[in-house]
């Protein structure tokens with residue numbers, strides 16, 4: 001494999017051009033996949049780790065009749081606010097005048113920080129803006145490979161209607177992901193993109209309900225999450241400061257090192273800073289991410305079920321109308337938190353055991369945030385017909401995740417009418433507009449873009465957020 005890459009590389013313009021990757025870099029690329037699940041959804045895409053073994057293809061003698069996708073954008077650079085914090089930590093290290101020891105020794109060897117252009121903050125990683133021309137983890141390539149996989153899985157649904165309308169929020173990286181996806185579908189399909197505003201003024205007509213929810217308070221349950229011990233962060237700082245006298249790293253710096261590790265892999269293809277952590281530390285970091293998201297964007301915050309109901313309601317309506325609607329594939333691109341909110345209302349990753357701040361609940365723990373929404377996350381709703389019966393089920397990041405209370409159908413799917421009963425029970429008592437106080441920011445109280453895109457051209461201004 002390595003020699004293949006190497007010979008291709010030597011023949012490529014890269015070898016004759018400015019950047020000649022070092023052999024040592026080549027050897028590192030692709031060796032860090034095992035830690036992606038521990039990096040809070042900031043590392044490159046990975047399939048859902050706890051696959052139950054149920055094939056994601058339509059079961060024997062069944063035919064797909066509709067598919068819906070809610071996807072996250074692909075691998076990206078840090079946000080502006082995370083970038084600011086990362087630079088603070090990086091400046092501490094880059095201003096250290098002595099030789100580094102231990103796991104930071106790689107900084108002695110002409111290391112260049114992976115954020116080389118501030119304009120890249122918030123944006124997808126691409127072949128163009130990667131730090132290393134061999135980076136296999138760009139958001140661009142992820143979206144393109146995903147599109148080819150989509151065609152292989154669901155291409156039949158496009159056969160009678162090669163016009164395809166795709167939906168994306170107005171976040172630039174989300175939009176770009178949808179564009180890359182569309183590009184890779186190829187010229188057999190006439191795909192158009194509708195860019196749906198994610199400003200609060202869009203109200204309920206949004207794929208990003210979180211931004212239209214002024215009632216949402218990120219710290220509503222910080223009394224629970226703040227109790228999580230940061231001893232593991234202190235230990236990292238202490239260890240590095242002991243090896244490197246005078247460095248003075250703090251717990252906040254330790255926390256940033258995990259982000260550095262994750263984002264650098266998406267920009268460079270590998271990251272030496274990842275070697276700083278022990279496996280225990282990775283697990284403690286990862287659980288903190290689960291805990292904090294559980295209480296800010298997941299089942300631990302009752303308001304989130306209302307937030308997610310905006311999209312879940314619409315997806316159920318699309319399922320019910322699958323025969324009348326010409327379009328059989330509904331593809332929507334958005335942010336991680338919006339997908340978490342949606343999944344919380346669907347109820348796929350809520351076993352009713354609240355996550356706690358005192359210990360890692362290894363056995364009672366289905367809410368793994370990064371498993372649900374890694375970069376490039378893809379949540380599919382499948383509707384298929386077998387004989388005269390229709391069934392519904394979910395495929396999250398390539399794994400079929402059954403609705404346990406409704407999985408009697410083929411491939412552990414839920415019989416259509418039972419699914420609508422299930423959905424109605426999940427949606428009972430929820431009201432996005434009222435619970436979120438949407439009317440204080442917008443007079444739009446229903447989601448219509450899946451039904452009126454033929455008459456309304458959605459082309460919201462792109463935002464770098």
Ligand SMILES: Cc1ncc(C[n+]2csc(CCOP(=O)(O)O)c2C)c(N)n1
Nearest residue numbers: 072210211213216297307334335336337
């Ligand atoms: C309910 C609710 N939850 C969170 C937020 C804030 N928010 C919106 S997108 C995003 C992360 C970017 O994700 P990605 O990396 O997928 O673009 C965050 C933190 C909100 N406004 N409402």
